[in-house]
Amino acid sequence: MWSTVFPYLLSGISVGGQYALIAIGYTMVYGILRLINFAHGDVFMVAGILMVYMAASGVPLWLCLPLVLVLTAVIGFVIERVAYKPLRAAPRMSVMISAIGVSYTLQNLVLYITGGLNQIYPTIPWISDNVTILGASTKMVTIITPILTLVLVVALVWLINHTKIGMAMRAVSRDFETSQLMGIKINRVISTTFVIGTFLAGVASVLYFTNYTTVIQTSGAMPGLKAFVAAVFGGIGSIPGAVVGAFIIGIAENLIKGLDIILFKAGLIPGPMGLATFSDAFTFALLIIILAVKPTGLFGEKITDKV
Amino acid sequence: MSNSLQKKKVDSATIISAVIVLALYALVFVAEQIIPPTSMLFTVLKKGATYALVAVSMNLLNGFTGIFSLGQAGFMLVGAYVYGIFTIPIVSRMDVYQYYNGGLVQFTLPVFIAMLLSGLAAALLALLIGLPVLRLKSDYLAIATLGFAEIIRALFQWDKLGPITNGSNMLRLFPTFNDFNIRAADGHVTVYLSTLVPLLIAGVCIGVIILLINSTFGRALRAIKDDEIAAEAMGIRLASHKRLAFCISSFFAGVGGAMLAMYQTTVQAKSFTTAMTYEILLIVVIGGIGSVTGSCLSSFLFVACSEWWLRFLDQKQVIGDFEVPLLRNGFRLVVFSIIIMIVVLFFRRGIMGTNELPDVIRKLQGKGRSSKKGGQGK
Amino acid sequence: MSENVLHIEHLTMRFGGVVAVDDLSMDINKGEIVALIGPNGAGKTTAFNMVTGVYTPTAGRILLDGRDITGMRPDQITVQGIARTFQNIRLFSGMTVFENVLTAKHLRRTSNFLTATFRLNAAEEKRMRAETEKLLREVDLYDLKDEMATSLPYGKQRLLEIARALATEPKLLLLDEPAAGMNPQETEELSAFIRQIKDKFDLTVFLIEHHMNLVMGISDRIYVIDFGRHIANGTPAEVQDNPAVIAAYLGVDEE
Numbered sequence: 001m002w003s004t005v006f007p008y009l010l011s012g013i014s015v016g017g018q019y020a021l022i023a024i025g026y027t028m029v030y031g032i033l034r035l036i037n038f039a040h041g042d043v044f045m046v047a048g049i050l051m052v053y054m055a056a057s058g059v060p061l062w063l064c065l066p067l068v069l070v071l072t073a074v075i076g077f078v079i080e081r082v083a084y085k086p087l088r089a090a091p092r093m094s095v096m097i098s099a100i101g102v103s104y105t106l107q108n109l110v111l112y113i114t115g116g117l118n119q120i121y122p123t124i125p126w127i128s129d130n131v132t133i134l135g136a137s138t139k140m141v142t143i144i145t146p147i148l149t150l151v152l153v154v155a156l157v158w159l160i161n162h163t164k165i166g167m168a169m170r171a172v173s174r175d176f177e178t179s180q181l182m183g184i185k186i187n188r189v190i191s192t193t194f195v196i197g198t199f200l201a202g203v204a205s206v207l208y209f210t211n212y213t214t215v216i217q218t219s220g221a222m223p224g225l226k227a228f229v230a231a232v233f234g235g236i237g238s239i240p241g242a243v244v245g246a247f248i249i250g251i252a253e254n255l256i257k258g259l260d261i262i263l264f265k266a267g268l269i270p271g272p273m274g275l276a277t278f279s280d281a282f283t284f285a286l287l288i289i290i291l292a293v294k295p296t297g298l299f300g301e302k303i304t305d306k307v
Numbered sequence: 308m309s310n311s312l313q314k315k316k317v318d319s320a321t322i323i324s325a326v327i328v329l330a331l332y333a334l335v336f337v338a339e340q341i342i343p344p345t346s347m348l349f350t351v352l353k354k355g356a357t358y359a360l361v362a363v364s365m366n367l368l369n370g371f372t373g374i375f376s377l378g379q380a381g382f383m384l385v386g387a388y389v390y391g392i393f394t395i396p397i398v399s400r401m402d403v404y405q406y407y408n409g410g411l412v413q414f415t416l417p418v419f420i421a422m423l424l425s426g427l428a429a430a431l432l433a434l435l436i437g438l439p440v441l442r443l444k445s446d447y448l449a450i451a452t453l454g455f456a457e458i459i460r461a462l463f464q465w466d467k468l469g470p471i472t473n474g475s476n477m478l479r480l481f482p483t484f485n486d487f488n489i490r491a492a493d494g495h496v497t498v499y500l501s502t503l504v505p506l507l508i509a510g511v512c513i514g515v516i517i518l519l520i521n522s523t524f525g526r527a528l529r530a531i532k533d534d535e536i537a538a539e540a541m542g543i544r545l546a547s548h549k550r551l552a553f554c555i556s557s558f559f560a561g562v563g564g565a566m567l568a569m570y571q572t573t574v575q576a577k578s579f580t581t582a583m584t585y586e587i588l589l590i591v592v593i594g595g596i597g598s599v600t601g602s603c604l605s606s607f608l609f610v611a612c613s614e615w616w617l618r619f620l621d622q623k624q625v626i627g628d629f630e631v632p633l634l635r636n637g638f639r640l641v642v643f644s645i646i647i648m649i650v651v652l653f654f655r656r657g658i659m660g661t662n663e664l665p666d667v668i669r670k671l672q673g674k675g676r677s678s679k680k681g682g683q684g685k
Numbered sequence: 686m687s688e689n690v691l692h693i694e695h696l697t698m699r700f701g702g703v704v705a706v707d708d709l710s711m712d713i714n715k716g717e718i719v720a721l722i723g724p725n726g727a728g729k730t731t732a733f734n735m736v737t738g739v740y741t742p743t744a745g746r747i748l749l750d751g752r753d754i755t756g757m758r759p760d761q762i763t764v765q766g767i768a769r770t771f772q773n774i775r776l777f778s779g780m781t782v783f784e785n786v787l788t789a790k791h792l793r794r795t796s797n798f799l800t801a802t803f804r805l806n807a808a809e810e811k812r813m814r815a816e817t818e819k820l821l822r823e824v825d826l827y828d829l830k831d832e833m834a835t836s837l838p839y840g841k842q843r844l845l846e847i848a849r850a851l852a853t854e855p856k857l858l859l860l861d862e863p864a865a866g867m868n869p870q871e872t873e874e875l876s877a878f879i880r881q882i883k884d885k886f887d888l889t890v891f892l893i894e895h896h897m898n899l900v901m902g903i904s905d906r907i908y909v910i911d912f913g914r915h916i917a918n919g920t921p922a923e924v925q926d927n928p929a930v931i932a933a934y935l936g937v938d939e940e
Contacts (some may be wrong), residue, residue, distance in 0.1 A: 097588065526784060540768070
């Protein structure tokens, strides 16, 4: 039984870590701008494409990695300045539509550049190596992901709690207008948030695509949506919430992928039920349940409207 | 928005608008008889009619009721499947449902009954989904409806439902737009109607939506969009009115799905993605959130550009010895994206703002009220 | 005394640890103009929001004409006969003056969405429009009927909001700081207007206001609250002389 479940659990933890890194970007941006950044998943995909093209053009891998991360962060910064900042005073729906427009644009740009073909992700030594852990064979990246995720999250939480910009972020997410009145440079705070969020999405892309090996223009859509669900599940605006939510979703999704086999081996079903079809749908079912039962998520705070 | 004259007299602008629409229909009918049916014009009109209906149905929610829903693709999927499942001729069922022994459904409904059923199925689904979803606030509602659309997509591909949905295989061989053509006994087409009929279906549906928008219920929906708290204080029950808008919008999205099935001649669940919803949303935005005329215009423009006028951007062009740079597969979509971003950022009112065709005519007549300002939603 | 319209007993509202309204009891009789006053943050608007169903009270009961309306939704309460205006004007910004008032007629409909869509309710629609026209003439806004509501000058917007509330055919009209942002002359006109519509529409009026001239001029009775608690009530003259009220307004300690 354990040997059946364990590989799924392992890849669940790994994917969970990758979702967590993406989810932080969603949750931080939502916390400050109250915006679902629909383009965030696509930035994650673009980071993957950047790596592919940079490695193919002969840049050594050790240089590619930091370059990709920096470039991704720059892209995040530019998107905010171009597509969201001009709409600061606009209705919320307009900003959301702009985010969807950016998502559409990034996907079409990549489609144009790649010709819509699957791009093979470069093999990064060591983290692509195969290892055997507790009898299950997997890539090194599977083990590194959760560890790296936790290290980054701890660093981020420290940053938010102990630096000046971190405190400014917390202030802005608590009360946008008042923070502005108190002399906090809102635009700097927002830009920093986007830079951090996209940087982490860049890290996630390295881990994720090392595991899945190919990138295409739609590669970011599903992980992006799932990471967003993770952020909502954990309580939007809460970084620990996003991380916990992401791990739960990653694990659940992978267990469902193996549910047919697991249930069959346990003697609970007579034959395959095709339940793997629902591995993506499950995430959304979870979303709807949490929204219906506890819209503020696991760690979220209640926001009341003023009349 | 429509004019608010206290007496609902029909003014000249409305009559002129009706005449323009009728003239366009007549023009299409004539064109269809004389231009070869393979012309791109007809492809654009058929697909444009389908998209126009779906875009207007989305506008009813996003533009007129202020509910930011991203579930349109899911309701279209349901409509397309219901249409396909009930109209495939019995003789073809063995071919289509080859892995499921001919499938479970062993009868065929007339095309229009099946389309009605498509709408009703989508509306029923909306009723169920609406219970948990419509209580949510703007962006949570968006993501929840999007999630439901994804769940529906997975459900229709589930192997265990194969005897009904054909699992992940496509539905095909059902009646398409071409079956509206009138044929002589030898199979030769005598009257071409394959473009006119879809345009008529879309026109009637959009007409009903316009009637709804201009009724007392439409005013209540617009009140909800402008200010929920004030609307509630005026005795408008939010839950039931939002549910009404959601179900009606879904009904027409379902009918639109059936039309899409007829246009494509095949249906497969995996093509009804979130990207499809985004595309329709962007059409609504380009046309003007809160304008039915805008959604229609923008649908035809969007389809014409993507299927016809901007096709050249996807091919290498050589003028003399000069090869135009950048032009290759996918460039059209890049140009499209840029146009959309420009509209979203700089022309947020879109083509029409919240104006309708009669408003435009009224302005041309010099009676336009200068005080008219478009509400851009919340 | 004449018959009771609104009866509030032991009304309490807690937000987390904060008690916004604490054990408030009131009575308003038919045909009266009653004001609720108190310093900023005393809980006046919270009390209004409970009466109109925006908040569900933590404890206590609200009776309209003897019927318990506690915990009803705002739209149900409006149907029962309580209409309101808002402190920060909330007109329907995408609509004209005429449409704003016409929309408030929706709740007295007998049509459903099908009969309305297919115009089988022509008589009803005609009645709604005729009533709206009449109402707009009565409040002297008819000439502006085709203007966008939000393009009106501030004072007119206040009037329109009151007209829209009247369109729901209320027994009891709640006005939340109707004179806010008005100059003395406009305030004067508003006083006359409130008295006038009270008589014309056979209303009972319950209002929150900071303009003491207005309150003292038109109220039959006044309730005073501070920190959510009732501290005095009576005629304008009685309230003005009440030491507790003076203390609350001047911020003097009560001991």
